[in-house]
Amino acid sequence: MTQSVLVARVAGERIAIPAQLVQSVIRLGEVVSVPRAPGHIAGLTTLRSQSLTVIDSALALELEPQGDGHELALVTTIDGCGYAIAIDAVENVVDAMGEPEALSLKLAPGWKRCAVGKLETSVGVMLLIDLERLIAGPEQQKAA
Amino acid sequence: MDEFIAEFVNESREMLDALERELVAWEREPGDQARLDVIFRFFHTVKGNCGFFDLPRLEALAHAAEDALAGVRSGKRTIDARLVDAVLAVVDRIGEMVDAIDSGTEVSQGNDDQLIAALSGKEIEPVAVAAPVAAPSEDPASSGPARQGESLRTVRLPTNLVDRFMSGISDMILVRNELQRQIASLGHHAGIEASFNRLSTILADTQAIMTRVRMQPISNLFSSYQRMVRDLAADLGKQVAIEIESGEVELDREMIELLRDPLLHIVRNAVDHGLETLDERRAAGKPGTGQVRLSARQTGNVIRIAISDDGRGIDLDRLVEKAIARGLLTREQASQLTPAQRAMLVCEPGLTTASEVTKISGRGVGMDVVRDSIERIGGKLRVDTTAGMGCAVILDVPLTLSIVPSLTVQVGEQTFSLPRSYVSEIVTGGDGVEAERIGGVRHITLRDGLHPCLSLDQVLGIAGHKAPLQQVLVMVKMIDGSVFALAVDAIVDSGDLVVRPVAPAITATGLYVGVVQLSDGSPALMLDVAGIGRQSGLLSEGQGRLRLDSEAETRFDQAELLVPVVAFAARDGSRKAVAMEAVERIAEVGQAAVGFAGSAAHVVLDGEIIPLLGLEDTLPEDALLDILVISDDACRLAYATAGDVGAEDLDPATITFQSGHRLGLLGDQPVELLEFGRFGAIDDLPVPGTDGPTCRLPQDDPWARDFLRPMVEAAGYAVIEDNRTHVDLEVRFDHDAPAGAARAEQVLLIGDGHTSDSAIAREDLAGLSQALRAMTARSAR
Structure with missing residues (x-):
């Protein structure tokens, strides 16, 4: 069974996210910061009357901070909490060609933690990202 | 009441529906303990509800079924086909009766007795039930479902619908705010502004209503138990006072509904098992009226609900013994339990320390159900108990909305x-x-x-x-x-x-x-x-x-302790206060009504001459005089003021005797407290205390001097300070030895800690004053 994935761009790379998990793509409005929260949590924003926790995907992947460049975010709900995952750009929604393949490359820790596997799509090969692990962020992982 | 009945009918139907599958499965495998528990709880709940609605027949059926199943649960009875049949027949009958209640008809007496007899496992004598088993008239009535719904006045909505509605309104408000900014940038335009303001008002109203739809003050839920507690207390011949302290806590309607039954069980348990009978309470030196307290408070991200009673508490040792006897845990495991864990055993299915099974509760059902329901909504349950002192069940439920x-x-x-x-x-x-x-x-x-x-x-x-x-x-x-x-x-x-x-x-x-x-x-x-x-x-x-x-x-x-007083400016320029309880009224009298006999002043009021205090030796020059009329059973007198009379609350903890006068603080101003009648005697009047009961207090203790003494005096005792005189009452700390050779008719122990059960804690002022009153009554006899 193939799945459709959303192709997004983070820190210059393309990533694939299972499309059925993404409720919508929004333009980020005002983000209220959360003092003392883990670094990858950029803050809170509101989508209509729902509060969303904004995740900085670059920081969650333990990459270099991308400045204030994030304008778009993917809205998803995990364990009843809404999240807005800030990304650089959304490219497309495409069908995956086959199942994700095991990773043979040695990846940087952030990628290694969040990636499910390599996925071939009609627009090229990219990593399929597990949203839950992305949202959990580096600190949580260490604690576990 | 109608809506409660409708609720009851709905609830019973829902339970019956849910039970259907369990029954079928149970019929196939009667030994299945989990299924048995579910069915047992159904009867228990129905029985509880019936007691509340005064439906004796339903209650009797449910009680009988519960009884039979309790026997199975405790291993006293084995399950056979006949018992299964009997239980199923009762379930069907309950269904019929519920339909009948809904349609307002009566199910004829029919064969309830036969059903109950079948449950009890006795041989059924066919002769006894040879009478027409099901009266023909019953049938049209029991085809109830066709008529159901007529009496319903409420609409049940799925909560997610309400949620969506509510978030829709929130979104509208956000758009409204955006619109407001845009209108403001447009400049003045009367027509648009008027329409916009109307829209705003309507939106605000709608939002207020919507919020109310979902939220309910938890006090509503709490109050709904009052009637049940009262009826139950009357049934059991107990005196129960229910206290509700819910602050401003509001809970999601759905959460309230989910809490309704678990709380009902807990409250019922508290009244039935927690609280002792009147005699037992008296014997334990407690006030005859038992207390059940319901409180709710938001702490952090949980709502904490506490149901506490001042009853006998749970006998943890017995509970542990029972748990061991039932094989729930080994003796070694038991020895390692913390007291909190021991108390939690009460939530194990089938465990109870109630020595006799009453018709209300006491079969160890309830607490396991309660814990399950609370955990299902993501909450936690904790039991806090001290043998002899009472029990508190504390629920932490999440603050979802x-x-x-x-x-x-x-x-x-x-x-x-x-x-x-x-x-x-x-x-x-x-x-x-x-x-x-x-x-x-x-x-x-x-x-x-x-x-x-x-x-x-x-x-x-x-x-x-x-x-x-x-x-x-x-x-x-x-x-x-x-x-x-x-x-x-x-x-x-x-x-x-x-x-x-x-x-x-x-x-x-x-x-x-x-x-x-x-x-x-x-x-x-x-x-x-x-x-x-x-x-x-x-x-x-x-x-x-x-x-x-x-x-x-x-x-x-503290709230209870504040003493309402009437404060006033005295004619000597000082400020004085008198307990509001003692003040009959505030009156204005003319100069002519005031007179002197020797140095004692009096005033004529309501055709009666009463002593007038608080005057300097001369007749006042004011044409009119404000007086406080003070009275109790024993005497009536007047006190002259210089005006500025007002009601205040006084914290008795501030009362001190050190200056020889009884002074208390009102705000940061000291006032002299006057004592009259049973509040003690004022110096000018003969002291009634000498032939009244006498009391000895702990000496050299500031608390006893400043606090206890006024209370004891208020209760009518004269305080005797030497250690040799025979007194009617001796109050002493439980860690002190009895005072030497002196005798006392009665002894009241004050406890500093947990040293003895019969002692009253220092902090328990209500208990103390109640005990004092009880002692006075005995002394008077």
């Missing part, structure tokens, strides 16, 4: 909210309150002492805009009674906010409990005040948890 009275504060660029229930007052910072640093920690001084001060900007690691002396100090009262100041830049607002849960990674910081939406639509974090205190070392872990309930307790006691 609840309105919290909050304070919004600003620090630097950011806005935060905090639950107002923690805030005792707000103080403007500055030199006046700033104190020295102690051990590197900033402190501030308020009238009641020195308190540590945390700066919220430092706690959160953000930059505040105000210098320390310009900050606003929010005084936060912790659960254990300790107070600290939280310094913020400014208070923005105070109002009710809807708190929603926030991502676990954010609550993991220990600084926040949730997120709220401010009126402009922007999100703001709600601070975890207890967490902040704990992280800063102001509150230990243990404190935060264990004492959560005692604060409500203290607050309650």
Whole structure:
């Protein structure tokens, strides 16, 4: 069974996210910061009357901070909490060609933690990202 | 009442529907303990509800079925096909009766007795039931479902529909705010503004209604038990006072519904098992009227509900023995349980310490159901009990969607909210309150002492805009009674906010409990005040948890303790007060009514001459004189004032005798408290105490001198100070030895701790005064 994935761009790379998990793509409005929260949590924003926790995907992947460049975010709900995952750009929604393949490359820790596997799509090969692990962020992982 | 009946019918139908599958499965495999438990609970619940609605026939059936199954659960009975049949027949009959209640018809007596007999396992004598088993008239009535629904006046909606409706309204408000900005930039346009204002009003109204639709004050739920408690108490021949303290806690309607049954079970248990009978209570030296307290409070991100009674408590040793006997745990395991874990055994299915099974409860059903239901909604249940002292069941239920009275504060660029229930007052910072640093920690001084001060900007690691002396100090009262100041830049607002849960990674910081939406639509974090205190070392872990309930307790006691007094300006220029209880009325009399006989003044009032006190030796020059008319059973007298008469509340803890007069504090002003009649005798009058009962008190104890003595005197005793005289009553601390050779008719023990069961705790003033009254009554006889 193939799945459709959303192709997004983070820190210059393309990533694939299972499309059925993404409720919508929004333009980020005002983000209220959360003092003392883990670094990858950029803050809170509101989508209509729902509060969303904004995740900085670059920081969650333990990459270099991308400045204030994030304008778009993917809205998803995990364990009843809404999240807005800030990304650089959304490219497309495409069908995956086959199942994700095991990773043979040695990846940087952030990628290694969040990636499910390599996925071939009609627009090229990219990593399929597990949203839950992305949202959990580096600190949580260490604690576990 | 109709709506309750409708509720009952709906609920019973729902349960019957749910039971259907269990019954079929049980029929196939009657030995299945879990299924048996489910069916057992059904009967238990139906029985409980019936008691409430006075449906004796249903109750009798459910009771009989429960009885039979209890026998199976405890292993006294084995299951056979006949019992299964009998149980199923009863379930069917309950269904018929529920339909009949709904359609307002009566199911004829029919064969209830036969069903009950079948359950009891006795041989059924066919002759006895040879009479027409099902009266023909029964059939049309029991085809009830066709007529169901006529009496329903409520509409049941799926809650997610209501949720969507509510978030739709919130969205409309956000759009409205946006629109407002746009209209403002357009410049003045009367027509648009008028329409816009109307829209705003309608929206605000709709939002208010919508909020009400989902939220219910928890006090509604609590009050709904009052009737049940009263009826139950009457049934059991007990005196029960139910106290409700729910603050302003509101809960999601759905949450309330989910709590209704579990709480009912707990309250019922408290009345039935927790509280002793009148005689037992008297024998234990407790007030005859038992107390059941329901309280709710928001603490952090949970609503904490406590149901406590001052009854006999749970006998933990017996409970553990029973658990061992039933094979729930081994003796070794039992020996390792903490007291809290031992108490939790009461929630194991089939365990109870009630020695006799009553028709209300006591088969160990209830608490397991309760715990299951609470855990299902993500809550926690804890049992706190002290043998002889009472039992408290504490439920922590999550705050998924609840309105919290909050304070919004600003620090630097950011806005935060905090639950107002923690805030005792707000103080403007500055030199006046700033104190020295102690051990590197900033402190501030308020009238009641020195308190540590945390700066919220430092706690959160953000930059505040105000210098320390310009900050606003929010005084936060912790659960254990300790107070600290939280310094913020400014208070923005105070109002009710809807708190929603926030991502676990954010609550993991220990600084926040949730997120709220401010009126402009922007999100703001709600601070975890207890967490902040704990992280800063102001509150230990243990404190935060264990004492959560005692604060409500203290607050309650204090409120009860304040004595209403009438304060007035006396003619000698001082300010005096007298217990409001003693004041009959305030009257204005003309000069002519006042007279002197020798040096004693009197006044003519209502055709009666009564003594007039409080005058200087001469007749007042005022044409009219304000007097307080003071009376009790024994005497009636008047006290002259110089006006300025008002009602106040006096904290008896401030009363002191040290100057030879009884003085108390009203605000920060000392007043002299006058004593009349049974409140003691005023010097000018003959002392009635000498032929009344006498009492000896602990000596050299300030508490006894300042506090106990007035109470004892108020109860009519004359206090005897030497150790040799025979007295009617001796009050002593339980750690003191009896006073030498002197004799006392009665002894009242005051406990400082947990040294003895019969002692009354110092803090338990209500208990103390009640005990004193009981003693007086006995002495008088």
